[in-house]
Amino acid sequence: MREYQIGMLWIDGSLSFLEQLCIKSFLDVGQHVRLYTYGPVTNVPEGVELRDAREVLPEEEILLHNRTGSPALHSDKFRVQMLAQEQDIIWADTDAYCVKPFTTENGHLHGWLAPHEINGGVLALPKDSPTLFDLIEYTKEPYRIPHWFPAKIRNPLIHDAMAGNPKHASDMPWGVWGPRALTWLLKQNNEARFSHPQEVLYPIGYKDRRLMSRPGANPNQFITDNTMSIHFYGRRMRAFIRYRFDGIPHPDSLIGKLVEKHGIDPRAAPILPIENTEEDVAQVEE
Template identity: 50%
Template structure:
């Protein structure tokens, strides 16, 4: 018998925008209990979400940010791995994962392919005894480690820098190195990739087509990617927020899928605007 798991999310600090509000509310409205972990003050949190300080999972002293962008995605990656080892009956969801219908699992595994080549960890459920989860945790203990899935040539270059006393920190490696790249590797290594859902379940709208979700005349086209198997739509938060900032008033187009979802869940976008800090608006095309 499958069971409805608790949804765990992380928002380090600051106000939620209407995008994150929508995603949190979508899980609540689907019947999930939601825990939003945080480290500083967070506002605009939908009623019903439980707020828990992140220190119960991972101390703030362990923050890691990406060298090029300053993003805390690396810390978020490590946080979710620690969380899944400590919490029962819990599925991780990024704050840009919109819930179409309840997440259910009989095994504790809950994740899916985003493309033909990689599994995304934006939604991630793993049982505590998952060999892949153990591998991800072990990997994250060494911030100067060499990814074991790298080619011989790439590994040799990184090893040479270690030998020279100038090891490369994980924050200087490509984006997503401890995220989708690592998740895909360890799930394949342990054979747990057999549990991965096809693209249509968790990542139906491709990254390159994400703007269709916002545009007024593209609602039907965006929904063509969604099937009766779809349980989530990934909204590509940082990029989507940047694109929304390029629209009049920082709001989604009238008649678009995004506006429809906001109305469905009773979210007023003017009450929780997107903040331009650290975002470069995408040029509308």
């Protein structure tokens, strides 16, 4: 089986125990991790290869979602550029925990998160994949109106564009280049047939995500012999642990047990408070 390294992005700043845990999970199964950054990053586990993210995309192209301030747009753009430029690499979000080494026999690694959604939190596409080509083209044109938007969103965007007021991707609804884009394009290009069932990459679904941080809960019921990764739903999980557990995982939760397994001290890298408390609470109560 071909060996792959893992590519991740962290723009700058400190890693919390949650990102440390995910990175360490790859290292502990013997998989090389390359962490791309635009600025200084602290709390990086030993053994990680740090790389300048400007090798893939210049800093001037960093995109933030205007409503939330999230760098998810840039992350979506960065990952497809990385896959196109680098050899033998698989993208992993910094909230993707490795159960066993990531690999692929056909160049594809992506999976269903829900019956209607293929997620790109873990992503590999062959260099000649039409989906990879299409994603790169869409992310080059931030004013392009996505075909995957439903009519109730797409029609007002068309109206605004025809009126001379086109909307930039940073002002469009959340996730314009995310899972909806990946799902639609994989289906259009007849590549969704390569997507793994949910148990492989996203065994614990979004609606059950809090089970991973609650003491005494048993999310292991979702994990099978085919499971390659567990997704922690970073933004939501960080908000939940920050708000409910003061930024430190409960030792009797799945995440609490995993940080102990991998030798991570969460008190040395807690999930810190953020300025936008209202948004934090909204994410917890969603």
